[in-house]
Amino acid sequence: MAASNRTVLQFSSSSSSSQSLSAKVHPLVIFNICDCYVRRPDQAERVIGTLLGSVLPDGTVDIRNSYAVPHNESVDQVALDIEYHHNMLLSHQKVNQKEIIVGWYSTGLGVTGGSALIHEFYSREVPNPIHLTVDTGFTTGGSIIKAYVSNNLSLGDRQIAAQFQEIPLDLRMVEAERVGYDTLKATTVDKIPSDLEGMEASMEHLLALIDDIYKYVDDVVEGRVAPDNKIGKFISDAVGSLPKLPPSDFDKLVNDSLQDHLLMLYLSSITRTQLSLAEKLNTAAQIL
Amino acid sequence: MATTTTTRSFLQAVATEEVATPLRVVQMEGLVILKIIKHCKDHSPSLVTGQLLGLDVGSVLEVTNCFPFPMREDDEEIEADGANYQLEMMRCLREVNVDNNTVGWYQSTLLGSYQTVELIETFMNYQENIRRCVCIIYDPSRADQGVLALKALKLSDSFMELYRSNNFTGEKLREKNLSWVDIFEEIPIKVSNSALISAFMTELEPDTPVTQCDYDRLQLSTSSLMERNMEFLIECMDDLSLEQQKFQFHYRSLSRQQAQQQAWLQKRRAENMSRRAAGEEPLPEEDPANPIFKPLPEPSRLESFLITNQISNYCNQINGVAGQSFNRLYLMKALHEE
Structure with a gap:
């Protein structure tokens, strides 16, 4: 990609005009980004990659998957391995066709100069991509994951700057809650x-x-x-x-279901006894 | 002197390395768990598989990444495509420094009905290439109960030996002292996360005291799950009785054959007696050409073993679900009385 010396304007969501777009992140994406960051090549400062997902009917962008894309970065230049990006996209779509490109991610705080170029590349892949930044250095005490959309500011025919507008990001990850934060936040868990x-x-x-x-x-x-x-x-x-129930009815309900379950337990115990008995007989009763 | 000791220790090291330590723990990254869950859930109720990547370190098998396989198709062309996909994916992941070493595969299951001959065959295939591999089984149907139904399995060594010789007669099984419990070995799973992920998750954990997991666990209605469990159990019972019939049939024909052999032998002896009385050479008491002396093949017990395993699995699940329901019922009763 070409050299970049473009101006980037970054707005936080509070200063924004009303914007209906918002994004939702699957915990897998964050895990994936962190893993890629930990495994990044020696000289690399940051990792970038593609975000996959879908746009929900209410306009929310649901970011469900991601993969890293190797890149090279010097002071004013960014080169993305586009071939790798396309190969990986094809592979991912073989598994899940519903997931399309929704944007890209980068580690580090906020938007940098090189970002505008990469963003331009992704806007050719998909209209209005989302740019997710993950601050792996925890440089600010506040929010560490942010999402942006971009507009081009132009004066007449001349492009002046790329404007990045922060959009609200829903980080309440139901999927992670299902697994349990206790399992996910510790460095080692001995047992599920x-x-x-x-x-x-x-x-x-x-x-x-x-x-x-x-x-x-x-x-x-x-x-x-x-x-x-x-x-x-x-x-x-x-x-x-x-529910308001007379005590007698409630007792009946509870007792009935208790008995149902007890019966099931009894049945399963009988089955197991039967199995061990049958096994003994089957392997022993060979001598005729 | 010093050199001799070092060479000796080298030799010793080589000698000790030959003895493989048994696999004790499967250590999974949180990333892998989430990836597996997402893949299995997205495609539920159809069953899916994928490959596990990681490292084999002593008695611990580290699973550090995985990737899903596309849905299986019968078409041969697509199958070749699948192999390409696998290679391509491995190559791509290696480029971003992911451990490029296959350690097994994962698959989703419906209520734990995974004990099939296919699973064993897949396992043997993997075992040919990788000395140590595991199969991770995830059950999306039980996730609605707030249970993380992950299991790491491997085939026991004695079973593999027997499977290679393909000899599942009662005698062999008794000789090896192998029962249906010994087919699969469950390996305890450990979860590990990088410090970075741990930091992120601690930061992102919401302050709300109640999580989705709690809602799921305290859901009172489990009857549909129980019903399906029971249905599967009954189906298995039918299968098992079919297998039993096969054996009964085998034993019946076996005893019939023995009776025939006995009759033939008596006839031959009587004939020999008369021949001897007449001064002629007696005929041999064995006739391998006679069809009644051909040994009847004993039906394989593998199928019935697997079904038995399946049944005991359902029983365990019923016990588990019933146990949870008891908890919930008593909890509700207590709450109501308050």
Whole structure:
């Protein structure tokens, strides 16, 4: 790619005019970027790569996958391995055709001069690509992952600068919650939690929450904490969502389902006994 | 003097290296877990597979990356395409410094119904090229319950030996003391993350005390899962009884054959007796040409072993789900009484 000495204007989302575009990130993307950054070549300052995903019906860009693209960078020049990018794209689309290019990522803080060129390349691949920056150095205490879209500022026929506009980014990663942050945030986890251990953890969470509410309500009643109508409404909604059942009906429901499950347990135990018995007989009863 | 000791220690080192340490732990990166889950979930309920890349370090098998395979097609042309895809992907990943060493494969499953002959065959194929490999099994259907249903499996050595000789008769099995429990070995999974990822996740973890995982786990209705589990169990039972019938049939024909042999032998002896009385040479008491002396092939027990494994797996799952449901029911009861 050609040399770049273009001006880049960077806006944060607070200074923006109303923009309906927003993005959502799958945790896999962040894991992938971090892994690529850890494995980057010696002399490389940053890694860049392609983001794959789809645009949801409501206009949100759903970033679901990514891959790194090797590149070379000098002071005012950026060279991207375009062939690699296309090969990888083809391979990815063989697995999942629904995922298309939605933009590109780069590690480091904010947008730099070279970014405008790469962005230009990606805008030829897809209209209005997203630029995701991941600050692997944690240089600021604040948000470390940002998403931008770009416009060209031109005066007459002359392009003056590429304007990068930050867009809201949804980092609440349901997929990561499903796996459990406990598993993902530690450097080593000796064992994947089993069914019952997970259950125990969840119940502890629930009990802790109930205790919190108890404490809050008690505090309010005794005048230690100023009452907050909003919280009160939430609590009353939560209490109200419990179905009102006569105790006898409720007992019947619980007992019925308990018995159903017990029966299943009994059945499965019988089956297992039967299996071990059958195995002994099958291998022993050979002598005729 | 010093040189001799060093050479000796070298020799010793070479000698000790020959003895492979058994595989104790599979260490997976969080990245791999997420990749597997995403691939399996995107294509659920159809079953998908992919390749695991990583390093083999002593008794630990590190899985550091993976890539998905495209959906399997029967067309031969596409199959060749698949091989190309695999090579291309490996080449591309090597370029960005990903460990370029196959350590096994992963596949998704439906309610743990993975114990099939195909799995064993795939395993043997992999085993030919890679000394140490694992199969990671992920069950997307159980993820709705808030369970991370990942399993690392390998075939036990004694089973592989037997499978190579393809001899699954009752006698051989008794000799090797191999039962259905010994076909698959489950290897404990350890999860590791780079410090960078750990930092990111700690930073990004939301402050909300309740996560999606908790919602999933505390969901009260499990009946559909139970029902399907039961359905599968019943199907397996039918299969098992079919297998049993095969054996019964075999035993019946075996005893019939033995009765025939006995009858033939008696006839021959009586004949010999009369021949001897007449001063003639007695006929041999064995006749290999006679079809009744041909040994009947014993049906392979592999299939019934696998089905038994399957059944016990379903039983375990039923136990697990029932255990969780008990917890939930008692919790709900307690909440209601409060």
